[in-house]
Amino acid sequence: MYKLYCFGESGNAYKAALTLTLAGEEWEPVHVDFFNGETRTPEFRALNVMGEVPVMVDGDTVLTQSGVIQDYISSKTGKLGGRSAAERREVLRWLFFDNHKVSGLAGPLRFNMNFLPEAKRNADVNGYLAMRLASALKVMETHLEGRDWLAGADVTLADLACCGYLFYDEPFTFDRADYPNIDRWLGRISALPGWKHPYDMMPGNPADRA
Numbered sequence: 001m002y003k004l005y006c007f008g009e010s011g012n013a014y015k016a017a018l019t020l021t022l023a024g025e026e027w028e029p030v031h032v033d034f035f036n037g038e039t040r041t042p043e044f045r046a047l048n049v050m051g052e053v054p055v056m057v058d059g060d061t062v063l064t065q066s067g068v069i070q071d072y073i074s075s076k077t078g079k080l081g082g083r084s085a086a087e088r089r090e091v092l093r094w095l096f097f098d099n100h101k102v103s104g105l106a107g108p109l110r111f112n113m114n115f116l117p118e119a120k121r122n123a124d125v126n127g128y129l130a131m132r133l134a135s136a137l138k139v140m141e142t143h144l145e146g147r148d149w150l151a152g153a154d155v156t157l158a159d160l161a162c163c164g165y166l167f168y169d170e171p172f173t174f175d176r177a178d179y180p181n182i183d184r185w186l187g188r189i190s191a192l193p194g195w196k197h198p199y200d201m202m203p204g205n206p207a208d209r210a
Contacts, residue, residue, distance in 0.1 A: 002027035005047070005055040007034050007204035009115070011107055011165035012066040013054040014198040018160050019070045020056075021194045021201065023079045031203040035115070066103075066164070067095050070157045080157050090151040094158035101136035105129050106165035110172035114206075130173040137179055144181035148188060155192060163189050167197060170206070 002020060004027050006013035020027045032038050032053050039051045048055045048064045055062065056069045058076075063069050074081035082088040098104075109129040112121055140162065143150065151158035166174060166186055176183040189195060199205045 003030050003057040004028070004202075005030045005032050005057075006053050006202045007032050008199045008202040009204055009206065010034070010053050010202075011103060011110075011168065011198070012052075013202060014167075015066040015103075015161050015164040016054040016056060016069040016073075017198075017201050018164075018195070019073050019080060019157065021196070022155070022160065022192060023073050023077045024194075025073065025077065029202050034204075035209060067099055067161065070095070070161060074157055080155065080160065082152050082156055083154075087152045087156075091156045091158045094150050095161050097136070097139075098158075098161040098164070102133070102140070102162050103164050105133040105136065106172060106174065109133060110165060110168060110170055113172050114170040133173065137174065137182065141179045141181050144185050148185070150185075155189065159185070159189060 002025060004013070004016055004020065006017060006029055008014075017027070017029070032044070034053065038044055039048075039053065045051055047062065050064060052064065054066055054069060055064050056072070057063075058072075061072075063072055070080075073079075082091045109126060112126050112129070140150070149155055149159055150162060163186060165172075166176075166182070167190070176186065
């Protein structure tokens with residue numbers, strides 16, 4: 001059984017958890033206490049020198065970075081990777097887009113607006129991140145016009161990467177009502193058998209620290 005080092009607030013960990021679940025794989029969550037500094041401990045750094053979640057363990061194989069984990073699961077199961085070489089390249093195109101333009105902006109913006117101490121929040125930084133995120137979401141909104149999925153006829157890793165942060169309820173300037181195509185696409189993802197909200201799929205929730 002796979003072990004996934006994760007916590008519920010992490011959208012990147014959610015991508016890995018969702019991929020494992022929708023690929024039909026059995027996995028066990030290992031809660032990482034990020035907010036009390038566990039990722040900065042020597043023990044965790046020995047597991048992942050980058051000091052980040054997710055980390056996935058499959059026997060002797062230890063993988064980090066959500067895109068690599070997703071690719072590994074898809075390659076091992078033959079699921080969620082596209083039906084052809086061309087579709088596979090399209091999946092990769094959206095994985096890279098997500099890492100750089102969607103999650104790479106939504107993650108720090110959501111953290112800054114909700115989890116960073118208020119005295120440390122920088123309105124100019126958050127405004128810049130929000131502007132860049134809105135530009136990326138407009139690209140997705142346009143691409144999803146008349147499409148069910150980002151990269152093919154069925155759900156793929158592309159969808160499970162790009163949705164990673166978009167199911168969270170904390171405010172980070174994203175409102176589904178502003179993006180009707182994205183809204184419908186997220187609805188299709190949440191209707192898939194096995195889908196769960198990140199706080200239901202992984203241990204760890206802001207309410208635990210309230």
